Amino acid sequence: MAPLASERMLSRTIGRVGVLRLATRALATRVPIVGGNWKCNPKSAAELPELIANINSCDTSGCEVYVCPSPLHVALVQGKLTNGAVVAPQNCNFTGCGAYTGEMAVEQMKSMGISWVLIGHSERRGEFGLPTPAESSALLATKCKHAYENGFKVIYAIGEPLPVREKGISAVVAHCVEQLKPFKEMTLLDPDKIVLAYEPVWSIGTGVTASPKQAQETHAAIRAWLAKEVGKDTADRMRIQYGGSANAKNAPELSACPDVDGFLVGGASLKAEFKDIVSAVAKAKGQKRPMSKGV
Numbered sequence: 129m130a131p132l133a134s135e136r137m138l139s140r141t142i143g144r145v146g147v148l149r150l151a152t153r154a155l156a157t158r159v160p161i162v163g164g165n166w167k168c169n170p171k172s173a174a175e176l177p178e179l180i181a182n183i184n185s186c187d188t189s190g191c192e193v194y195v196c197p198s199p200l201h202v203a204l205v206q207g208k209l210t211n212g213a214v215v216a217p218q219n220c221n222f223t224g225c226g227a228y229t230g231e232m233a234v235e236q237m238k239s240m241g242i243s244w245v246l247i248g249h250s251e252r253r254g255e256f257g258l259p260t261p262a263e264s265s266a267l268l269a270t271k272c273k274h275a276y277e278n279g280f281k282v283i284y285a286i287g288e289p290l291p292v293r294e295k296g297i298s299a300v301v302a303h304c305v306e307q308l309k310p311f312k313e314m315t316l317l318d319p320d321k322i323v324l325a326y327e328p329v330w331s332i333g334t335g336v337t338a339s340p341k342q343a344q345e346t347h348a349a350i351r352a353w354l355a356k357e358v359g360k361d362t363a364d365r366m367r368i369q370y371g372g373s374a375n376a377k378n379a380p381e382l383s384a385c386p387d388v389d390g391f392l393v394g395g396a397s398l399k400a401e402f403k404d405i406v407s408a409v410a411k412a413k414g415q416k417r418p419m420s421k422g423v
């Protein structure tokens with residue numbers, strides 16, 4: 129590929145080795161990523177055009193964007209995004225097509241041109257009123273492996289319930305580490321394939337956002353664990369989104385946290401302010417998304 133004019137100029141100024149060093153450093157920078165999780169909304173498909181317009185109004189030049197429509201609406205959204213944002217369904221199974229009533233297979237998504245999927249949301253782990261945990265981390269690792277085998281990228285949601293948060297940061301980190309361990313054991317923590325979404329359960333849909341201090345401390349601790357257990361390069365490149373009552377108002381302050389690499393947004397992703405969340409993190413991280421690397 130022919131070098132850009134700016135690269136030619138740089139090359140003359142600091143020589144080839146200097147350019148390579150700069151390129152390596154640029155690649156190591158984490159491109160921010162924001163997802164809109166519509167959960168079991170909207171009630172009517174007639175409301176979709178407005179929600180799709182919200183996503184299409186996002187400036188994706190400095191931030192990757194994905195949207196998680198409800199299963200019934202995935203096919204109605206796929207193909208309607210015009211700005212590089214992508215559809216990431218809210219769940220997948222771990223076996224593929226067959227006699228699995230009520231399930232969604234990545235093989236089916238792939239045939240629709242979809243290549244991202246969200247797994248592990250606390251609302252599927254049984255944190256919202258189910259009498260038993262519905263999805264264990266071990267099951268989710270199996271899903272992730274199957275998704276990778278089909279060429280998918282995965283958003284993996286983790287996070288602690290309130291009683292764990294009340295015990296302090298060590299308990300919080302231990303809880304998140306337990307959710308990550310099966311992924312480590314199955315060597316799934318590849319920053320080119322997975323994005324972690326830290327979503328403290330107590331902040332989801334409650335209007336109680338984690339403070340920037342809490343978010344930064346937790347994200348940094350997860351990254352430190354990755355560095356120790358998987359490797360420094362993995363830790364440096366792994367993107368960790370924050371999720372839980374994120375909105376246009378609190379996004380700038382949370383985006384300023386060095387270890388917060390974007391957001392997984394619920395309620396506010398159903399509103400026009402979603403694009404402002406995308407802009408806030410793009411501005412805070414201040415780098416252009418590499419054009420060659422689609423979401």
Ligand code: 13P
Binds near residue numbers: 371374
């Ligand atoms: P809220 O932004 O509505 O709190 O939801 C967060 C979430 O669960 C995103 O997956």
